[in-house]
Amino acid sequence: MNRALILLCMLTLGSSTGCGSGGHGDEHGEGGHDHGGHGHDHGGHDEHDEHDEHGGGHGHGESAIGITRWTEALELFAEHPPAVVGHDTPFLAHLTELDGFASVDDAHVRLELTGPATLVGEADMLRPGIYEPHFTATVAGTYQATLIVQMQTELRVAGFEIEVYPDEATATAANPEEETPGMISFLKEQQWRVPFGTATASLGEVRATREVTGQLETPPGGVANVHSPIAGRVMSAARTTFPSPGDTVSAGQVLATMAPTPGAPEDAARAGLTVVESQARVEDARAELERVERMLADRAVPERRADEARRRLRVAEASLSAARRVQAVYSAASSGRGRGSWRIISPIDGIVDHVHVSPGEALRPDEPILRVVDTSVFWVRADVPEFWAARFRRDADGAFSVVGDDRWRTLRVSGEAPTATIAYIARSVDPESRTVRVIYALNEPDENLRVGAAVRVAVPSGELEQGIVVPSSAVDDVQGRTVIYVQAEGEAFEERHVRLGARHGEDVLVIAGLEAGERIVTRGAHLVHLASGAGEQVGHQHPH
Secondary structure (H helix, E strand, C coil), rough: CCCEEEEEEEHHHHHHHHCCCCCCCCECCCCEEEEEECCCCCCCHHHHHHHHHHHCCCCCCEEEEEEECCCCCCCEEECCCEEEEECCCCCEEEECCCCCCCEEEEEEEEEEEEEECEEEEEEEEECCCCCEEECCCCCCCCEEEEEEECCCCCEEEEEEEEECCCCHHHHHCCCCCCCCCCCEECCCCHHHCCEEEEEEEEEEEEEEEEEEEEEECCCCCCEEECCCCCEEEECCHHHHHCCCCEEEEEECCCEEEEEEEECCCCCHHHHHHHHHHHHHHHHHHHHHHHHHHHHHHCCCCCHHHHHHHHHHHHHHHHHHHHHHHHHHHHHHHHHHHCCCCCEEECCCCEEEEEEECCCEEEEEECEEEEEECCCCCCEEEEEEEHHHCCCCCCCCCCEEECCCCCCEECCCCCCCCCCEEEECCCCCCCCCEEEEEEEEEECCCCCCCCCCCCEEEEEEEEEEEEEEEEHHHHHHEECEEEEEEEEEEEEEEEECCCEEEEEEECEEEEEEEECCCCCEECCCHHHHHHCCCCEEEEECCCCC
């Protein structure tokens, strides 16, 4: 049994603490639905004495009337018994924050009714997400209602009506118990405990795309693999620490040094002998220059002889300096201390992504030392099969998704704020894969992207199609049928068989079975499907 089914079973077993749904008589209004005949029995449960103390029982014997409204920030699902003049009427409100679909906790609510009279009811939180203000009407008629929710800011849910009847007989006749077959009950307490979300289906347009495989890359020069230029010992650069993964470096920055190791044991001794020989040549050249300068003062030699002597001295001094550097290199290599003669420099700006060696480690020529990655530019490579390549639209937007992540990121190449540009479309077909390479350059790469990651790319390959646009997460497959769950009211859902059209990333076009303005489940659709077989059908008596 999978985890979602176990969770749903647990929630269903605990539904005696939740809010069930009864039959539904729809009375549509702007922004939501008023539902009559919602058969809840709010009294008579030991676990909810506190609820009963707040007037949770209906008291009239009639079915509850359901009200569902949405604002940009809140969902209100409320139930109340038919209101009768002179009777206390509880208004049981379930409040949901749509951002994150969580219960509204620790708020204060005020129910205001205007019509034949002005009525007010207030309440603090009864249980998480649930509030129960009461009102008592003295005049029958239709009242316009507003629920004011005081949190950190004040939010209002308006646009619904409450009918007050002159007597119980009239109330009962106007609200007969009804059941709507096929409805699925998924309680608010269940919705709040699982990943869940809803949205209004809206008209839009989608361009058909083809999903192909691809990879995240960097431009040529975006990755630099630094290798050892010689055989030697790698060390930290002077007055710096050895590079570590995550370090930001710039082009030309010295990252480390290398002290070459002798090719044979006698090379170090030969370097010392060269220093001695170079010192002797310097002394001879200096003595010769002094002798020639004395002779030049006596006009015994021409000026040319003095210039030649000076030149021989400069060459001898340069040879001595080079010999001493070589001797120092071998000394550093043998001792593991001191500065090396070879500097390891970063070829590009970027971040040190991987370090292959440790300070003091001896390397052979061309062994890897570290890798630097420039993350300022990312390429998304799409491998488009050749029989789709002719229909590729370079002026239309695409999308991509990293393997293992269901989110689709838009490759917007048009409009005022493009997120990508088309860097290259191959002029040839790969002879092995029979694909054409298309490369998008991301303008502002996400820091969570990784070079080399496999991706799915939705490449545009058709014309724009109009219809009802829903997120792909709203679509569920039930035994080969494509379905979407429509929210009839706060706790009641209808399984709707739909026909789909074009897809583009997370956007899917519904061409039959759904109307614009209907509220649909966009997250947790599979949980609603599980609830359909859990034995909780609309119209049951379910105590709060």
